[in-house]
Amino acid sequence: AQTVTQSQPEMSVQEAETVTLSCTYDTSESDYYLFWYKQPPSRQMILVIRQEAYKQQNATENRFSVNFQKAAKSFSLKISDSQLGDAAMYFCAYRSAFGGSQGNLIFGKGTKLSVKP
């Protein structure tokens, strides 16, 4: 069974600075997708960034980028120029490439990010 581990329960960053959130995962599959979701107090899970395992190039979405190390099964999220609105719970998630009934997301326990003004 696949597992996702986030080893940082809480992180803090100064506004405008850069922060990196860690995520490791375990799987025997060769093809899969990895995600970072943001969950503010409103509870809605918001997709931040997505990475396909077969792509070597790291995904980037504006201030958000990932460092995907497939051999090490590591998938960290870097937030540049942090803003107050970035404060939230961040969840790393894994999804099988097969989709269908195997397509449910497997989440880590999350990292609570605080942004200091």
Place this chain on the structure above:
Amino acid sequence: GAGVSQSPRYKVAKRGQDVALRCDPISGHVSLFWYQQALGQGPEFLTYFQNEAQLDKSGLPSDRFFAERPEGSVSTLKIQRTQQEDSAVYLCASSLGLTGNQPQHFGDGTRLSIL
């Protein structure tokens, strides 16, 4: 609607009561997922629908939990004889297609509190 809609937003029930939680997915989305998120934890998979067919219910914690999607759109998660350990946020997500690269869109969840 524009997004996934869940109702009610909050539900308080006494232990032993039955509850029903509703999810209205994005129009046209084939896949629908239910997750349970305990306090301070990440969401955990409960069940999956492809149109009206429930293809995976391996995550349902007990036979007190029942989900349906009779017409392939709105889904209801029902919990019978609620227990305190059922207190959690219940999240619904939908996606357009059947393949793993389709992103899941989440609703705001229902926070269930069992007294």
